[in-house]
Amino acid sequence: MDSAFYPAFLFVGCALGLACLMYGMGRVMGPRRAGRVKEMPYESGMDPINDARRRFDVRFHLVAIAFLLFDVELLFLYPWAVASRNPEGIDRAVAATQTAAGAMRGATDFSRLLVFGEVMVFIALLALGLVYAWRKGVFQWR
Amino acid sequence: MPTDSQTLLLLFPEISLVCMAAVIFVGGTFGNNRRGWSFYALAAYGVAAFALWRSADAWSGGAAAYMPSGPFAVDIMGYSLRWLALATGVVLTLLAARQAPKQLASEFLGGLMLVVVGVMLVCSANELTMVFLGLELVSVPTYMLLFLGRNDRATAEATIKYFFLSILASAFLLYGMSFLYGLTGSTSLPEIRASLAAAHEIPALNVAQQPLLQATLVLLLVGLGFKIAAAPFHFYAPDVYQGATNLTAGLLATAPKIAGIAVLIRLVVAAFPPDDFIWQLFMTLAILSMTIGNVCALWQNNIRRLMAYSSIAHSGYMLIGLAVAAAANSLLAEETSVANLQAANLQAAGIAATLFYLTVYVFASLGVFAACSLLAEKERGFENISDLSGLAKSKPWAAGAIAVFMFSLAGIPPLAGFWGKLSLMTESLNVALPFNGSTLATAFCVLAVVGMLNAAIAAGYYLRVIAVMFFQPPTGHAEPSVHTEPVGGWLTGAAVGLCTVAVLGIGLAPQMAAEQSSRSEDGVRVFVTTHATQPAANLATLEIRGAAEPEVTQQAASK
Numbered sequence: 085m086d087s088a089f090y091p092a093f094l095f096v097g098c099a100l101g102l103a104c105l106m107y108g109m110g111r112v113m114g115p116r117r118a119g120r121v122k123e124m125p126y127e128s129g130m131d132p133i134n135d136a137r138r139r140f141d142v143r144f145h146l147v148a149i150a151f152l153l154f155d156v157e158l159l160f161l162y163p164w165a166v167a168s169r170n171p172e173g174i175d176r177a178v179a180a181t182q183t184a185a186g187a188m189r190g191a192t193d194f195s196r197l198l199v200f201g202e203v204m205v206f207i208a209l210l211a212l213g214l215v216y217a218w219r220k221g222v223f224q225w226r
Numbered sequence: 227m228p229t230d231s232q233t234l235l236l237l238f239p240e241i242s243l244v245c246m247a248a249v250i251f252v253g254g255t256f257g258n259n260r261r262g263w264s265f266y267a268l269a270a271y272g273v274a275a276f277a278l279w280r281s282a283d284a285w286s287g288g289a290a291a292y293m294p295s296g297p298f299a300v301d302i303m304g305y306s307l308r309w310l311a312l313a314t315g316v317v318l319t320l321l322a323a324r325q326a327p328k329q330l331a332s333e334f335l336g337g338l339m340l341v342v343v344g345v346m347l348v349c350s351a352n353e354l355t356m357v358f359l360g361l362e363l364v365s366v367p368t369y370m371l372l373f374l375g376r377n378d379r380a381t382a383e384a385t386i387k388y389f390f391l392s393i394l395a396s397a398f399l400l401y402g403m404s405f406l407y408g409l410t411g412s413t414s415l416p417e418i419r420a421s422l423a424a425a426h427e428i429p430a431l432n433v434a435q436q437p438l439l440q441a442t443l444v445l446l447l448v449g450l451g452f453k454i455a456a457a458p459f460h461f462y463a464p465d466v467y468q469g470a471t472n473l474t475a476g477l478l479a480t481a482p483k484i485a486g487i488a489v490l491i492r493l494v495v496a497a498f499p500p501d502d503f504i505w506q507l508f509m510t511l512a513i514l515s516m517t518i519g520n521v522c523a524l525w526q527n528n529i530r531r532l533m534a535y536s537s538i539a540h541s542g543y544m545l546i547g548l549a550v551a552a553a554a555n556s557l558l559a560e561e562t563s564v565a566n567l568q569a570a571n572l573q574a575a576g577i578a579a580t581l582f583y584l585t586v587y588v589f590a591s592l593g594v595f596a597a598c599s600l601l602a603e604k605e606r607g608f609e610n611i612s613d614l615s616g617l618a619k620s621k622p623w624a625a626g627a628i629a630v631f632m633f634s635l636a637g638i639p640p641l642a643g644f645w646g647k648l649s650l651m652t653e654s655l656n657v658a659l660p661f662n663g664s665t666l667a668t669a670f671c672v673l674a675v676v677g678m679l680n681a682a683i684a685a686g687y688y689l690r691v692i693a694v695m696f697f698q699p700p701t702g703h704a705e706p707s708v709h710t711e712p713v714g715g716w717l718t719g720a721a722v723g724l725c726t727v728a729v730l731g732i733g734l735a736p737q738m739a740a741e742q743s744s745r746s747e748d749g750v751r752v753f754v755t756t757h758a759t760q761p762a763a764n765l766a767t768l769e770i771r772g773a774a775e776p777e778v779t780q781q782a783a784s785k
Contacts, residue, residue: 216255219256
């Protein structure tokens, strides 16, 4: 077997062990006072067994979308942060392209600025989304 | 390769429109003045049009300016179609100035602007990711706009139908793209083209990749066929159009169609190696769409259902041009120098005919929906064709405008639609020209005949609308009817006027179109002499100008 998989197996083992440990400790040490409501499967405070066509609060969706806004932001910013100042990443690619195009030295700096500026534009657009949601009263739980 | 600042300049129209849309979205929460934001949106389109006009040299500079790598193809087709997208945006914004929901006007106008940006991006996209993102940028705001159109059950039903089917179509498109990526290892269209062409030259590889390519083509056509509402992917269209308002139906009839045709040209006709299966598939879809669309339209009473079937039929006509181009691709593979030259011309002419037809269709179709908005901008709008009876007496100008658009859609000579149909049928017969009894010649003869028969069927229902308006007395109207309600404001009138000018202009000055197509053929001919040895990698198809008239659309966009 390829030894490259050992870390993956180790990871799976640790995850399983941790889950078993936490679940078992809760079972052994935790107090158990069962009640009708407590035995119910957790459905974000909704009745879990009901008509699928039941109406539920639109605020669930609004919060979910607002959450997505920032989740996607993080998801995008991590790889950017790793790649942008990495000598093997964007910097090198930009420099190679610029050298091939016969550009002057300053052009690379401009491109760097552009890479930074693009993410700033991205964050600004997301911030506008936040302003929009705020103004529309998404964060007021009336 | 252009430097960053040049790329930014080339994309300035899109960038400025996105920024303006963001301003509209956020600004609308501070003060939702429908009229004010409409004028702001029109100004934004003006800025974008100015930027596009300034960058004309870079886009139309011919082979020298063509950027073969990178996510954007800087070529004349992209340039012309961007003008068309801008013009569509202007007309729809003019309509929205009176029809957007008052409380959510800025959301409506901003969404409309994002749709226009999506179409513009797709028209010059040269990379699979860009194509898909652009198409989604068209689709996602469209769901919102459909729902905002009106506040009743029919609209909600239409929105849900469109939403689910559109997602399904996107999934098919993505699946097809994944095959394309798997076959070639690249998402860049020029690289895909080169890779597929190289494999095509090696018999063993060609045999291996052909079934996969055919499956890919089918998957792509399912996705794109939905966007352009071609049969048999048309089932959503009548219901959705009926549930939409005149404004959103106009959007559905134009924006996804421009984007879908542009992608079909770039992806399928230009990137796929020659294969008889391609033109056979296009031809089948064309015949199905034309016939189903026109025959079903014959017994529609609802005006928007009628226009939905009409849009299906017109997709069929546009597919004729693509079938011609694909067949020319097959002919090119035969590699005799005389036939080569002819086939290259045919390929250019087929695509040019499709683009010309697209331009003509967009203006005529938008015009019909704009005129319907002019007659009834209240919530319900008018629904049935019989409501129009006697309109020629009560509102002669509106009736005249609708008549012009209907005549153009039907293809009556002095108007633009006639030249569109003429060029398509001519190209179809040109493919069949040797009449040597081969399958290809016979098939294209049949295609031309079916096309002409369909034009006759279509005249049946287009002329019925005109007959109702001009020759039937106004009877049996419930109050209020289209006769008693005042016409919509001058902004709606301006939208109708723009479309009328475009349809009449293209119709009365066809020599412009002829010059354009001969120019494009010249360009292709130059290209063929240098690249005759690699017919499959025929980049020339992307160089053509098409017959889309920037002059006309410039007028439309700058107003």
